[in-house]
Amino acid sequence: MSSIDRRQFIKITAGSFGAAALASGLVSDWWGATASAGITPDTDGDNVVPTFCELCFWKCGVLAHVKNGRVTKIVGNPKHPLSRGRLCPRGTGGTGLLYDPDRLQKPLVRVSKRGEQRFEPVSWDAALNRVAEGMERIRKAHGPEALALFYHGFGGSWFKRLFKSFGSPNIAAPSYAQCRGPREVGFELTYGQGVGSPEPVDIENTRCLTLIGSHLGENTHNTQVQDMARAIERGADLVVVDPRFSIAAGKAKYWLPIKPGTDIALLLAWMNVIISEQRYDADFVAKHTVGFDKLKAHVADKTPEWAYPLTGIAPQLIRESGRFIASQRPASLVHPGRRATWYGDDAQRSRAVAILSALLGSWGRRGGYLLPTSMEVPGDKYPKSARKPHRPRADRLPGKHPLAGAALASGLCDATVTAKPYPIKGWMVYGTNLMQALPDPRHTRAAIEKLDLLVAIDVLPAEIVGWADVVLPEATYLERTDDLHVPAYKEPYVALRQQVVPPMYESKPGWWIAKQLGERLGLGAQFNYQSSEDVVRRRAAAAKIDFAALARDGVVLGKRVPACRDDGLPAPSFDTPSKKVELYSDQLAKLGFHPMPEPSSPEEPPQGMFRLLTGRAPMHTFGRTTNNRQLGELMSENEVWINRAAARALPGFEDPPLRTGDKVVLVNQDGIKSTPIKARVTERIRGDCVYMVHGFGHSARGLRFARGRGACDSDLVTRVKVDPLMGGTGMNVNFVRIAKAEVRS
Amino acid sequence: MPEQAETTARAERFWNPYVAGVALGLVLLASLLVAAHGLGASGAANRVGVTALSALAPAHVASNPHMATLSAGGHHPLDNWLVFEVLGVLLGALVAAYSAGRLKKKIVRGPNISVPWRLAAALGGGIVMGIAARLARGCTSGQALSGGAMLSAGSWVFMLAVFAGGYAMAYFVRRQWR
Amino acid sequence: MSAILRKRKKRYAMAMDMRKCVGCNACVLACKAENDVPEGGFRCWVEIEIRGAFPDLKQRIVSSRCMHCADAPCVSNCPTGASFYSEGGAVQVDPDKCTGCKACIAACPYGARFVRPEGYVDKCTFCMHRVAKGKDPACVEVCPTESLVFGDLGDPESSLAKLLARRQHETLKPEQGTEPHLFFLS
């Protein structure tokens, strides 16, 4: 029984209630005769501003309602092709970011040892001067290449302009080597083009959606979720390969609870079924592919029975699901996934997905992979800087990861630690919390120790901000106008991010910060704008887009062009050396890699340990949103999922047995301990792995809401298996054991 | 009044100690066999104390390792075998006393001690026993009787020590009783 | 359906498609934003139920809110008349009459009600302020999976009535005899 509210009690005993009751009950409506009125809110704005979202990187169009200068609510923009008027919870929760009481409010300069998170507020002028001086000093001592930019998010374009002009090629986003990189390489090798974002997949029209390495539904990229629901409505079926009974698995016709790390074996076995039973698209294979015979020979012995000992999936289930996938071709979509940095064989794994898709002939077909185009919008014109980098990017050593298609953020971090191929002395970090984004924070800290300058530009005081020398508070996406968004999409469009309310506190938009720094670094010419609106207007004018309409609607749609053969797209061409779909890759063979995907067997978890898997929740985008009070109300901490049978047998939990909600700590193979995290004892996961949602367990002092809630998986990722093809960091190679959370004494 | 005297005499009539002892032994045996639990008393008092304290200062109780163990397993400190057992003791003794005509308000004391002193001694002795019972993990019921029957070495040490303590102290408090 | 329904001209109701819903909670937050629901209170929530043992599992996802019952125990148990049926049979709370006695909360089999910090009881209103303007409730509007459909059951031409005629559906706790008007499509 709860205690009495003391204040209430005092109020009552003071005797005031009688009078209050009379006043309210008697005067207002003694007999209750007036008609009852329900509760009516008033949250519609006086002013509704269209822009697009930045809570994740999908960039849905939103309408922000503004009333008395305050954003009251955010709803979907019905005109925007990505949101179609609907939003995921994060989109609605944008106000939680804007009005987060923990936001960075003033420029800060570090006053004690790095990482101690002690800062003093300074003026913008002082902070910018300090950054510019630091950058100049490093440039003079080590060359401009000794400065690296890490960025994530749409506002990063201004700083890329700054670094390019400054003469540093070391510009990297963790979204490549820590996320989508392997997928891009796998598809580039096979089709001559990557997947990109938003993924050009026609989920809406597919008959069979195969998710292997994707938990769409928990990973709420708005349009994809909308399309999946529409596909289900139209009777499409799902095949879901996941060690965990994900939301999508719950809707699937076939759920294959695969042993983690053995996807390639399964994909090869599917190919075996499809080829040996002649269920492939013979026409597409004959016309557009090379190396089919080699592939046929390669998978001839890779039967479902062969795959069973490797994957733990019963042969009959592999065979049946494989037949089903083939039966729905070409409207049978094997989803490429998004994050694909798991076991170090990830580019090959993505290649297997690409090859399977080719066998299904779903490339360029309705219900399969589309070939969209974007609107013709020229880039912003600005004078090229005279400073050119003299050295190549530092993210990889010669001969390593030859197929990497973009800078490796982890590689830049390695180079900073080892000073090879050359020392890196300064980091600018824009909108990415490297402590959680890069594997093994100990390694990142070691790199930071080598730096002369670390500048963090961010909205919230994430962990990386605590390590910075200078902190520049950026305005949130609702307080700034950014560059135009011109994606390739089946419905080409241009979208505008525009300022909804003026920046709060002393925060400034990224374009302003970059320009200020540019001017201080003698790069004023490259920042030939007064405000970002100049850039946007210039580009719109060059593309002959009505800016007024763009500002009014937030989006301008282009002419819809066919994106698949069913709509009249001519036969596709492929930008590979053979100009065909390379089932067998000469390119790989020449580089000394397997020309066709080979199964790799992952290391077994040591006795008493579990493989650590991570994923996403619909209400959060990594650690970026976990301090958002609104989203935190939906999910304030992560849980570690443990199979029920495995939990019952956990050593150390004999009596009482582990129950859902008990706090545990995870200890990895290198003895790293997590913060306490609640257990979820569940049937929904295999017994050889545990799962948690990424992005929790913050330790930064300034994140007053998120701090200490749940556990941080990145801390436990002290080992990675690097993809030899492209340098992606496979992170699902860590093992943890479950220990009791210590009772505080 | 003769009637009064008769009532008093009847009220003084207790069971033969050996009969009572065997009956007690059978209850204890039943407890050991049926519930796999010895009979106790001081553990319940401890739990009552901790519960009262945690109502006043919950944080303080949670921070004391000795007290925090009492709510292990997610149960309220009073949601415990011993507490229910002692509740039964209370009721059983009540019925026994009432049916024997011994249920009345009284202060049992020797002829040479005043009421306040007797009560102070009762309280003080209780405090000493409270501490002692915690130290020894049980009292005459839990340790000496139940542990003794299971032939636990510690229990026999404890039992001998109880008699030693009693006899050693008896001389100093003789005025209370004689 | 019940006699009460046939008598009414309008009968607002909602359908929720359990096949399409992914349990993302967009409805929950959109409702909170639209209705300025205080922290800790929810007019709408999501439940995911898993049955079975690995690997034979069944999942059921429900986005739930006040069922706007035709025979609502909250209304019949309200001692002051603060809970009432408004237009279209939607159950509403009049904050001016509510004493915060919580009898309605105890009476509701669905857990749809809560006490606001101001002291009166709050719950889903079917976004009547939006419906009056011809808009869908906020949860319906936001749902990325289009799992929620709102409409007038009294109008046989409404998309809701047609949907319910076409698809198999159920209500929660029918044994309570409350005649809920939130239908779950399976």
Next chain:
Amino acid sequence: MSAIATFLAEHRELGLLVALLLGFGFGFVLERAGFGRADKLAAQFYGSDMRVFKVMFSAIVTAMLGVMIAHGAGVIDLRPLAEQTASFTWLWPMALGGFLLGVGFIISGYCPGTSVVAAASGSIDGMFTIGGVVIGSVLFAEAWPLVGDFYKSSELGHLFLYDVFSIPAPVLALLVALMAVGMFIGAEKLEHVLARRRREGGVVDDGQSRALEVDWAPRPRRLIFGGIGGFAVLGLVALAAPERPKAAPARLGSITQAELARRVLDRPWTLRVLDLRDAAACAKRRVPGAECVPETKLGALGLAYAAGKRDLVLVGAGDLAVLPPAVTRYPGKVLRLRGGFAGWKAYALTKPAALAAGADAAARAEWTFRSALVAAMTGRKAAPPPPASIKGYAPKRKKKKGGGC
């Protein structure tokens, strides 16, 4: 534990109710024994009335002998029950605690249990004693930082008198019972002498000694002493009774190679595979997920204390003839791998013989599984699948269901 005790342990709430009933009996008997009266209790320490001693020791002897007989009859196992019901022995804390408790006993006139009885019969002093005990225990907890180390000192674990003297438990019980009877006789004598001396010393007969005389009625005493003797003899008989052979529990069994292979692949987390061969052989090749634990090191695994929720699979070189004793205390299922590792080698590491012509579907499936398994285990390429007729495949279409109401 007896069957009923196990049942109560699993049904906690019912166990609490049983506690209430047992407590009721405890309280009833204590009250009737006169333990609700401080003067009766204190008299023990002035030699005038040995009631406390007599009641306590007859209770202890009764319960002790009862437990011994129950043990002999196979109702319970003595040691587990003793370990569950009696605390560890912490020598010095217990000695000091006992001494202090005796001191508190004579000051207050009650022990903690009897104070409850006294309070229930209306003694205000009894209520004060309860209050004192409550306060005392809280004080102890408050003083934890000071006393914690002493509290935990001289821990001797579970220590029983029959361990100390290395005498079989029933024999010791008999000795204790005999000693008790001897002490009872001594106590009677002592009381008699003291009572006579008091009368001779002119002490006014206060009715108390009259009550004592009632107690001295000889009949029950003889009965009781006789009863104790009888029980003691029964206990000895129980000791003499031959140890009943215990039927092998159902949880000991065996597992075939095929079963093991499938379980290792499907749900390895429900198994714990122990390879008992010598470390070198095990390190070279073993069943996937197996731990190399030579038999001599089995004890170190603490299997008896595991939750026992996973099935323990034992792999020997060949068939295991006898189960190592450390394993038999494992609370869960223990399965011997039939044929041991030699069998595994033949089954999972050696290519299966070619399929006989005209083999049925089951044999073909088994052959395919084995060759795939061998391939997976040895890294060899799998044999091409046996030719099987490919039947046409059409995906199952969902039937359209009619609408509802």
Next chain:
Amino acid sequence: MNEIVRVHHNPLSALGQPVWHWEIPVYLFLGGLAAGVMIVSALLARRFADGGADASETSQRSPWGRLMILAAPAALWLGMFALLLDLDLKRHVLRFYTTFQLSSPMSWGAWILLAIYPATLLFGLSQTTESERDWLAAKLRIGALRRILEGLHSWAQQRQRTLTWANIALGVALGAYTGVLLGALGARALWSSSLLGPLFLVSGFSTGAALTMLLPLTHREHALLRNWDMIAIGVELALLALLFVGLVSGAQAGQRAAALFLGGRFTAIFWALVVVAGLVVPLALESIEVLRRRRAALVAPVLLLVGGLALRWILVVAGQSPLG
């Protein structure tokens, strides 16, 4: 094995979370106590009125026994104060009396409560002696009061029979209402039983008798109350048994609710406090009192009061707790 992930829910309204805390069981207990006192006092008055006006020892009343009915409005007042504490919007409290909701037991109850004050006070006044009225008037130092008291007294005395029946009727209504209030909440399986009304009525009667027995009554008054009480305890035990039989043989939710008391979370505390300590032991003590002619002890009434409070407390908590 079912696993339910309820991402978030109203902390107050999620089934399984308590809506009502200590205030409600206390209110129900005091309401039942008031009802019991009313019925007991009225029945006693009737018994002695029928006994004739002779001055024999057996027909004498103790002042406590006569005036005990005044404890009813006092207990009710305290109970209503507890109820008020539970209201989250206290300034709207008068909304109870601006309407009458036919379908709401709480609305009925609110109006019943209002009728009880005049009924009990008048009845109490009719039981006073002249000297007591004098004492009261003197104590309050209001001259006019004396006349008003006399007027009311003679008015009430003339309607003694009506007042007696009115108090019995209102007492029964109040006692039953405390149970019906919970019984109308069909959402909570444990409560949704029509037996709760009679159960709380009988229990209220028993606690009312117990409270009265704590006072120095005449021997006959005490004996009457004790005998009634023993019957009430017997009926209460039977009703409890029926309640559980009904739950166990009913719908699944009811079975799960019953399981809370038949092996579940509330088993030990319910059977120990309510059944054993609160009913069986008092019944045993009262039986001993009758059979062995022991002098009355206060313990049985105290246990009954504790048991009565525990009954309501546990039922209110258990009714709101998650099932199974």
